[in-house]
Amino acid sequence: MEPINQSEHLVDPEIRGIIEAMGSMSLTSENYLEVRRQMKAVFPLDVTERYDVEIENVWIDNLFDDSKIRLVITKPKNKTPHLNPLIYSVHGGGMIVGSPELDNEKHAYLAHHYHFIGVSVDYRLAPEFSQPAQLHDCYSGIKWCIDNAKELNIDIGKIAVAGESAGAGLAGGMALFIRDRQEFTIHHLRLSVPMLDDRSTTKEVHPFNGEYFFNDAINYFGWKSVLKQEPGTEGISEYYSPARAKTLKGLPSTYLCVGSIELFADETLDFAKRLMYDGVLTELHVYPGYHHLGLNVPDAFHSKKEADNSLNALLRALKIAKSK
Numbered sequence: 001m002e003p004i005n006q007s008e009h010l011v012d013p014e015i016r017g018i019i020e021a022m023g024s025m026s027l028t029s030e031n032y033l034e035v036r037r038q039m040k041a042v043f044p045l046d047v048t049e050r051y052d053v054e055i056e057n058v059w060i061d062n063l064f065d066d067s068k069i070r071l072v073i074t075k076p077k078n079k080t081p082h083l084n085p086l087i088y089s090v091h092g093g094g095m096i097v098g099s100p101e102l103d104n105e106k107h108a109y110l111a112h113h114y115h116f117i118g119v120s121v122d123y124r125l126a127p128e129f130s131q132p133a134q135l136h137d138c139y140s141g142i143k144w145c146i147d148n149a150k151e152l153n154i155d156i157g158k159i160a161v162a163g164e165s166a167g168a169g170l171a172g173g174m175a176l177f178i179r180d181r182q183e184f185t186i187h188h189l190r191l192s193v194p195m196l197d198d199r200s201t202t203k204e205v206h207p208f209n210g211e212y213f214f215n216d217a218i219n220y221f222g223w224k225s226v227l228k229q230e231p232g233t234e235g236i237s238e239y240y241s242p243a244r245a246k247t248l249k250g251l252p253s254t255y256l257c258v259g260s261i262e263l264f265a266d267e268t269l270d271f272a273k274r275l276m277y278d279g280v281l282t283e284l285h286v287y288p289g290y291h292h293l294g295l296n297v298p299d300a301f302h303s304k305k306e307a308d309n310s311l312n313a314l315l316r317a318l319k320i321a322k323s324k
Contacts, residue, residue, distance in 0.1 A: 007208040007261045012289030014300035019212060022293070027094055027218045029127070036097045036125075047108035052077045055104065060144045064136040067124070071141050072100040073152075074107035074118035083155035085318050088142045089120045090174070092165030094195070094214070094222035095134070096126055102164075113323055114315070117154055119145055123170070126225035131240045134226065138174045146184045158318040160188040165214070165264075165292070166222060168194030172242035172271075179250045188317035189254040190310060193292060197243035197267040198223040198231035210263030212291035219263060243267055248274050253281040255313040257306055259290025283313050 011019070027035055048055065054075050059068045076084070087110055089103040100120030107118025123137035142161070149156050163171030168191040175189050201220045210216060223231035227240060238245040254275055258268040265286065272284040287294065287302040295303050315322050 005211045007211050007291075010208060010261050010289050011212070011291065012287075012294065012300065012302065015290060015294040015297045015303075018293055018297055019291075022213070025213045025218075027096055027221060029221065032096050032127075039093075039097055040099065047074075047104045051108040051112040053108045053111045055108075060140065062136060063140040063143060064132070067137075069137050069141055070100070070122035071144070072104070072120045072122065074104065074111050074116075076111045076115045078115075079153075080115050083158075084115050084117045084153050085158035085160070085320060086117050086119065086145060086149075086152075086154045086156075087160045087162055087314070088145060089118065090123065090138055090161075090163040090167035090171045091120060092163070092167045092193075092195075093125070094218055095166045095170075095226040096222055098125075098167070103162075106162075110314075114320060117145075117152055126222070130226055130228040131237070134170055135173060135177060135239050138170055139177055142174070142178075142186075143183065156184065157187070158320070159184075159186045160190065160314055160318060161186050162190040162192070163194070164192040166195045168192055169196050169242060172196055173237075173239040175251055176242055176245055176248075177239045185252075187252050188314060189252050190314065191254065191256045191268075191271075192310070193258050193262055193264055193295070194256065194268055194271070195219070195222070195264055196241070196271050198227060198236055198241040199243070200264075200267050202232035203266075206263070206266070209261050209265050210292075211261070212293070214263050214292040216263070243271055248278040248280055251275065251278075251280045253283075253313075253317045255283045255310060255317075257285040257287065257295070257310065259292065259294050260286050260288050261291050262294075263292065283309075285309055 056073050058071045091098045091102040100122045103120040110116035121138050121141035124133045161171050256272050258265050275282040295306050297303050
């Protein structure tokens with residue numbers, strides 16, 4: 001009998017369990033509010049019980065309109081005499097769901113072990129809000145961190161921007177916006193399983209990739225919702241869809257990771273090739289048999305490798321010694 005999913009035989013055995021645990025996943029105009037509610041029931045995790053950190057919420061003014069933006073800030077409890085590196089993160093969720101608390105675990109680890117200040121932005125979600133709301137929220141948040149670096153004890157010479165899935169696409173677009181505005185500099189960009197190209201919705205369906213957790217239908221719904229127009233049409237800004245950038249020159253060292261049966265595998269590979277062609281220091285990892293949520297299985301072999309690979313890239317880029 002033919003498998004229900006054409007890529008079933010390609011799935012890494014260590015991450016099959018999450019497929020069975022979560023079942024099929026959908027995100028539509030009919031259910032997205034319920035998906036948001038379900039996700040909020042799971043997060044936030046209380047990381048303060050496992051890490052020596054403190055977490056606070058700060059509401060700041062948007063630079064572009066009269067809205068307020070919530071930032072979730074994670075700090076080490078143990079103060080140091082030197083300035084702290086900053087990791088500024090943009091959460092995933094297809095542009096439709098998710099919250100900054102999704103970054104609590106990673107930020108707490110970095111704050112505890114390496115004295116990072118971790119900031120995650122609660123950007124406005126589609127379909128209620130469309131671009132440029134997301135770009136403006138993300139940029140306003142990091143600009144506030146730069147403007148208040150002294151109060152936050154941030155070293156403005158050690159700034160990393162990170163994003164996962166849709167958040168990686170937003171982080172990439174924001175990095176281009178930062179490059180072009182030239183108000184400050186970032187020093188490392190981490191794009192995990194990145195949603196980079198609205199034009200992927202118009203391409204021929206891949207025979208194996210994108211069958212688990214983030215499929216073509218969700219991809220289309222996310223892009224259509226955040227752009228408020230048909231994805232793949234002319235005139236969409238590179239700040240919204242970073243794969244459209246005419247050049248990637250001037251971006252900081254960039255780390256990318258993706259699964260081999262992930263919907264975004266092709267656009268990640270294409271983006272990495274363009275980064276290298278444009279003279280950007282690039283590190284790329286493709287994990288065999290990994291779907292969109294594979295790296296969220298913490299004890300799986302490649303998930304552990306990814307945690308180490310991305311940490312090493314971050315520390316090297318910011319010239320921070322790794323703990324023994």
